[in-house]
Amino acid sequence: MPPAEHVSDPPATAGSPFDGLSLEHSSTVERVADELRRAVFEGELESGTPLREVALAESLGVSRPTLREALALLVAEGLATREPHRGVSVAIPDPESVRDVSTVRAVLETAGVRNWPHATEEARAAVRRALGDYEAAVAAGATYQELNQRHLAIHLGLVGLTGSPRLVSMAESVVAELRLVLAQIDRVRRNARDQAGSHHHLLDLLESGDIDTAVDELGHHLHGAEDALIERLDLD
Amino acid sequence: MPPAEHVSDPPATAGSPFDGLSLEHSSTVERVADELRRAVFEGELESGTPLREVALAESLGVSRPTLREALALLVAEGLATREPHRGVSVAIPDPESVRDVSTVRAVLETAGVRNWPHATEEARAAVRRALGDYEAAVAAGATYQELNQRHLAIHLGLVGLTGSPRLVSMAESVVAELRLVLAQIDRVRRNARDQAGSHHHLLDLLESGDIDTAVDELGHHLHGAEDALIERLDLD
DNA sequence: TCGCAAAGATTGTCAGACAATCTGACAATC
DNA sequence: GATTGTCAGATTGTCTGACAATCTTTGCGA
Structure with missing residues (x-):
């Protein structure tokens, strides 16, 4: 939920002596939420698993109110669902x-x-960088999880071209839901297709200024991804 | 936040004997959050007002943990901001x-x-209805608050044309922020311009199938609204 | 007047508790 | 045999009270 904390980097070469300082968000509830997200994204928690408050709180070493706040965050992000008096459980992705x-x-x-x-040069550079990182990860034979993450980072970069923090935040939210779906689908067979070619093509179109064709390409890419996801989801 | 509860109506004429049953959500935290939203939208709480937990909890007759959960909701919706160890306060809208x-x-x-x-006929009807309600409210000389609300309902209806619950939910979130801005701006002089003409024109364009012109019209409308808001915001 | 330490206020977090509600099983009734 | 009523256990919703960490303000001294 923290919508991209850092913003203004120190003036390029200046290199302030404080670089690797992020002082992990001391908020306990944030740390708990992070841990839960991680567990969900890594497939450790299956869809529909009930998240019992007392058990989880004890297991994580925090109090129940604190855990409840963290659960509320997860629910707000769509990663979990709450039913009155029935508790919170990991969201179950349906085709719809x-x-x-x-x-x-x-x-x-x-x-x-x-x-x-009309995007800032910085935003465009971010897209190029995300694509480069993805391709590097593909070449290096990274884990399927890292591939998924870097792949989604490219798409987040595309939204970043709008220059709107809120749109990026919204995109992060749906991407999180997508990561949940991917985690569930790949719980057993963990494969992530190499899609570097498609993205590279998209970027080439953008660099050449052919926006309309790029939009079409993106549409096809997303439609294909949607179909593939739903097909695999229906197999369960 | 409840993203459009009802979805599947009973098969047309079937008409299950249970129709008007909604049994208001009894959740205390939801009721507290509703009350806080109302107070914010009605301008009872000025921007930047700190929402002290003990005082508010006592004033509303709930416990502090319950109030904290409600505050977390407000923060998640962008209606309030939380600063570590400094508490939650009503968001202060800035031009950016x-x-x-x-x-x-x-x-x-x-x-x-x-x-x-490609929208469903139901979604299109919702837009027409929202516009009709707005015009009726204008004619009846409704309060500025009701006018604002009905005006924003039209725009929510437009997003509803996508048929996407998540997009509508996102729109509701930003509209809530907008209501906050309007409440603050109109705290003193409470005037809402009559914009029925512009919206009617937009709908006419849609009905006639001239989508591109409608998009342009919408762009102009939004741009004008943005400028007007920022201008008035700068006056404070 | 300015800087700094102590006091007060407020939040972050915890522990324990109780009522309301859900679940499931079993008995009672039609 | 199926529906309904009832009960025990489990779980959530909410409250009370408390304590440490931190922020803000007051007041004092240079």
Whole structure:
């Protein structure tokens, strides 16, 4: 939820003596939420698993109110669902929500791509960097989780082209839901397709200024991803 | 926050004997959050007002943990901000955030308008109804608050044309921020311009199938609103 | 007047408790 | 045999009270 804390880097070469200082958010509830997210994204918690308050609180060494706040965060992010007097459980992705998430991605990312000519150079550089990192990870044979994460980072970068913090924040939210879906799908067979080619093509189109074709390409890419996800989801 | 509860109506004529059953959500924290939102939207709480936990809890007759959960909701919605060890206070709208909210609105509402031809008839009817309600309120000389609310309902209806619950939910979030801004601006002089003409024109364009012109019209409308808001915000 | 230490206020977190509600099993009734 | 009523256990929703950490303000001395 913290919408991209750092913003203004120190003036390039200056190199303030304080660089690796982030002082982990001391908020206990944030740390608990992070741990829960991690567990969800890594597939340690299966969809539908009830998150019992007392057990979890004790297991994590925090009090129940603190854990409840963390759970509320997870619920707000769509990673878990709460039913009155029945507690919170890990969200169970259904085809309908996958379709909706894809719709949202299409709207947000298309807006970013269309804004490529007017985006800041920094935002454009971020997209190039994300693509480079992804390709490097592919070449290095990274884990499927890292590939998924870097892949999604590219798409977040596209939304970043809008220059709108709120749109990026919204994109982060749906991407989190997507990571949940991916984690569940890949719980057993953990494979992440190499999609570097498609993204590279998209970036080439943008660099050459052919925005309309880029939008089409993005649409196809997202549609394909949506179909693939739903198909695999239906197998369970 | 409840993202459109009802979804599947009973099969048309079937009509289960239980129709008007909604049994208000009894959750205390929800009721507290509702009350706080109301107070913010009605301008009873000025921007920057610190929301002291003990005082508020006592004043509302709830315990501090319960109030804290409600505050967390407000913060998540962007209606309030939390600073570590300094507590929660009513968000203070700055020009930058107004600009960002306008950007988000433009993206979401444009997506809806572009989808007009493919939207469900129900979604289209909702837009017509919202516009009708707004015009009726104008004619009846309703309060500025009701006018604002009905006006924003039209724009929510536009986003509804996408058929995406998540996009609508996101739109609701930014609209809430906008209501906060409006409440603060109109705290003293409470005037809401009559904008029925512009919206009617937009709907006419949609009905006639001239989507591109409608998108342009929407862009102008939003841009004008953004400028007007920022101008008035700077006066304070 | 300015800087600094002590006091007060406020938040972050915890522990324990109780009522309301859900779940499931079993008995009672039609 | 199926529906309904009842009960025990488990879990959540909420409250009370408390304590340490931190922020803000007051007051004092240079």
